[in-house]
Amino acid sequence: MPGLSIGLSTLYLSVIVLLPLAALSWKAHGWQAVTNPQATAALKLTLGVSLVVALVNAVAGTAIAWTLVRDRFVGQGLVNALVDLPFALPTIVAGLTLLILYGPKSPVNVDVSLKRWGILVALLFVTLPFVVRTVQPVLFELDREMEDAAASLGAGRVATFLRIILPSILPAILSGVALAFARAVGEFGAVVLISGNSPFKTEVASVYIFGRIESGDSGGAAAASVVILGISFGVLLAIGAMRRWVTRHDR
């Protein structure tokens, strides 16, 4: 019954996603809240850091997934469970923990508090699971005979990875990257403590928007949200297009 499933999906998406977004756009007024220099600085910072976060995740997440699937070591189950931990931790607790670990009293002598690096660290922490969890099952299902065949035909490890493995897992990496990016754009709790929220320096969009709401300018807050959602949507569409392009031979 394809009709029923389409109907249900549409209804569900409308109630959960489309209606709130439409209401948000409806409320948005006052573009000064988006075009003033403080707002554009916050938007640029957020999008920039989120892109970096997405890229780092693409590499590090794939490496972790690889280790978890292909390597065997003591405590593997534990590490596997550890990956999801950032999701279970309330983000404000994550922020506090990071501030203690990587603040001025850092036991490992790394102080990223009140700096942009701090935002990066906080976002990397909360977005860790996305790429790992999207790549892991694909790697697991991957047919090893292909790799053996490539090796027997004289391909080195790098060539095998680039030509055999990467094309198979790239769609999964891109899906994870898209999720990580989206999460990074909207993150508030993990960032707010470690960044210091200085306008123009370390104030991210979510904190700026929160400030607008708190000072009674909910129209401006909605306008800023619509803009950041619009840009994020564009980035996600682009990632989706890349994904379709790399899987063009599968269809």
Added chain:
Amino acid sequence: MRRISLALFLALIFPALATGASRDVKLTFVAYSTPKEAYGQLISAFQKTGAGNGISFSQSYGASGEQSRAVAAGLDADVVAFSLEPDIRSLVQKRLVASTWSKDQWKGMVTRSVVVFVVRDGNPKKLRTWDDLLKPGVQVITPNPFTSGGARWNVMAAYGGALRAGKTPKQAIDYLGKLWKHVVAQPTSAREGLQTFLIGRGDVFLVYENEALFAQKKGQPVQFVIPKATILIENPIAVTTTSKHKAEAQAFLKFLRTDQAQRIFAQNGYRPLVKSAARGFDFPLRPQLFTIKYVGGWAKAEKKFFDPRSGVMAKIQGSSGG
């Protein structure tokens, strides 16, 4: 009949409720988060009095502005207690609080405090006056006045402090601009700010005295200085027009202004309104203390300083990075 049997049923399964069954009144109390602990104690103390016997409470705490907007949007409330008077005034405009709310001998207020400087151990940078904060290299932490209603007290304290030091209003605004160049972090709330300060950031943290005393009570190593010129913070409370239990709600407000209740506030770091309740506590007076009236009153201050588009603070923040 059904109602009686329900009450009986409840009394049977919840023995604790049985004492309340005679009155069956539940007050919804909506407040800002800082005095949560104090109100917890005050509510149990109230319930032990004749007027409060049998009244149960449902309590909700959050950021002052947020709570005010929630009530304006329809959140049920019998009593509202906020950090800032404008948060009540916006409810007056929506007719959710009577316009006469501040026409009592307490002018609608229930607690007091002052803005203080939380400093490092032994105050190594010797920060005592508002001008000291402009010394080279001094790093200031204050919650962001656009995300924390309470931080607006800090701004008004700094502005009034500059006026008290003989500056003209224009020079005092310049002072705010200079002060904000020393601000290294603007957490979204006072509690967050304290975390940032305690972790070792900044030389001075601007906050209300009750928060500093609260932190001391929790065993945190907090030292603070009360500048000679600082603002007397006054926090409002009101009964809503939509309350179905106005008499009981008023009785609660009356209790909060008794000597007994004000002493509980004092134990929690608030300066009592009732003079007799201050006995036995050390709340140093300051020669140049001023109220919000000295800097024009909240109605004017909100518009002049905190309008998110054209306010003085919006401009200062908008230029701090250039």
